[in-house]
Amino acid sequence: MRPLFAKPISAKQATLLVLLLLIAVAPAFFPSNFYYRVGTLIFINGLAVTGLVVLIGYAGQISLGHAGFAGLGAYACALGPVHLGLPPALSLVLGAVLSGLLAWLVGRPILRLKGHYLAIATLGFGVLVSMVLANEAWLTGGPDGMAVADLGLRGLLKSAGIKVGNAELWYWLAGLILLAGAWLALNLKDSPSGRALRSLHDSEVAARTVGVDVARYKLSAFVISAVYASVSGSLLALTNRFVTPDIANFLHSIELVTMTVLGGAGTVIGAATGALLLTALPQVLTALQEYEHIVFGLIMMLVMIFLPDGLLPSLHRLLRRRVS
C-alpha cells in the first residue's frame, strides 16, 4: 500500500484543500449569523477575483471595468424574472452568457491596446455600463435600484425536509461556487492553453514567436474573467435581494483589481486572500468611524510598497528564505 503523503501534493490540490478547509471550519468560530453574511460576501468577491487572476495574473492584462460585467450579471437576475419570466437561476446563466458575448465583442478592439491605454479603455467601458444602468430608469429603476426575486433554493430544500437558515444557506452556496470557480481556474493554469496565456504575461513578442495566437488567448482570458465577474454580480444581487447601479461603478472595479493584486495576482489562493482581507477589513474598520478611509488607504499603500508582488507571494518568499 502506498503511504499517505508519500509524494507532496500539487499546488492545485493544496489550494483547493486549503479553501475547502477554510470554508468548512470557519463557521465553528462564528459567534453570530452576521459572520455568515461576511463570509458570503468574501466568497462572492473571491469568485470575481478568481476570474481576474486569469486575466491579470495569468495573461498579464489589466481591466479597470470589470464591475460593468458584475452589473450585467446582477441586473440579469433582477430583470430576467420580471420581464422574461425566467427563474432567477436561469437568469444568472443568461447574464453570464450575455457578459461573455459582450466581452467577446468589446474585447476584440480593446485588447489591442496596451498598459495604460488598456486601463482607460476598460475603465470607459465600465463607466458606460454603469451610466446606462443609472439612467435608463424605465428598465432598471435608476439610481434607486430594484428588488431581486428570491432564488427559491431555501423553499426547495424545505420541501425536501432540510431546514437551513438563509444566511447559512448562502454561505455554503457561495462557498461551493467559489470552490468550483477556483477548481476551473486552477485546471486552466496547467493546461496547454493556460501555459500559452502565461507566456503572454512575460513577453507578447516571445509568445508570438513560438506560435501563440496572442489575440485569441487575450480575448479568451477577457471573456472568462467577464463570466466570473458576471456570476459574482448575479450572486450578490440574489443574496442581497436588491441591486443598485453602484455595483457597476468605477470604485467597484478598482476594489476587485485591488483585491486581486493585494493578495497576489499570480495565484488563486493569493487573490482569495486579497478578497478575504479587503472584504473583512471595512467591516472591522467601521469601528474606527471617521478614520476608516485613512487607515484603508494607508494599508493599501503600505502593502503595495513593501510587498509589491502581493501579500502571499512576498510572505512565501520571506518564509523560504528563513528556512534555507
Add this chain to the structure above:
Amino acid sequence: MSELLQFTFSGLTVGAVYALVALGFTIIYNASGVVNFAQGEFVMLGGMITVFAHAAGAPLPAAAALAVVATAAIGILLNKLAIERARGASVVTLIIITIGASIFLRGAAQLGFDKQLHRFPSFSGDDPIAIAGATILPQSLWMLFGAAVVFAALYLFFTRSLTGKAVLATANNKLAAQLVGIDTDFVMALSFGLSAAIGALAGVLATPITLTSYDAGTALALKGFAAAMLGGMGNPFGALVGGLLVGLIEATTAGYLSSDYKDAAAFVVILAVLFAMPQGLFGKSAQERV
C-alpha cells in the same frame, strides 16, 4: 448660433480644468512612468485649503498661495514616502499605490476639514459678460487665462531652462540622464511638486464655479486621465487638446442630447479614438523590447 457659442464657453471652462489635471498626469507620467490617480485629490486640496484658510481670515490671494504651496509639499511627500520606495514595481502595483494615496487624502480631508460643499467668492464678481448673444462668467475667463499661463510657462520651462531640459531628458531615458549627471531623484520630486501645484491651482480657479468637497477628486481624476489618454499619454500638448476636447464634448452633449449622458459621451469618443489610434491623438507609438 448663440446657443452653440454658449455651449462652447461652458465646454472650454470645464475643459480648462480637465486640461490642467491632464497636464499634471502627463508631468508625473513622463518623469516616473506612474499614472497618479491621486491627481484629482490635488485639485480638491487646492480648493479646500483655500476655503478654510480664507474662512480663517487670510485674504483670498494669500489663502490661494498657501493652498498651492501646501499641496505641492504633499505631492513631494507622496513621491518621497510612497513612489520612490516602490521603484521598479509593476504598472498595476503603482496604480494601486496611487489609488491608496487618493483614498488616504480623501479620508484626511474629510477628517481635517468636513463633508460639506464649499466655495469662496469669485475673483472679479459674478456678473455674466455678454458676448454675441451668449454669456460667460468672469471666473471662466480667469480659468482660461490661468490655464493659458500655466501651459505657456511650462513650455518656456521645458524648452528654455536647464532644469526643464533635465526633466525632459529623464523622461526620455532615465539611465542616460543619470549618466550625464542629472539628479533624477530631484527631477522626480520636482515633477510631483509641480504637478501637485498645477492641480491645486486648477482647484483654486474652479472652486468659485464648480464648488468643492472632500470627495470632488475622483471624478476629476477620471476625466483628466481620459483627457490625457485622448491626447496621447506623455504629451503636454496632447493634454491641452484632450482636456479642451473632453470639456467641449461634454458641454455639447449636455446641451443638445442629454445631460444624463454627458459623462458617457467623452468616454464613447475616447474609445472610438483609441480603436482607430491606439496611442491617442498625439502619442508616439512604442515597440515592445524583447
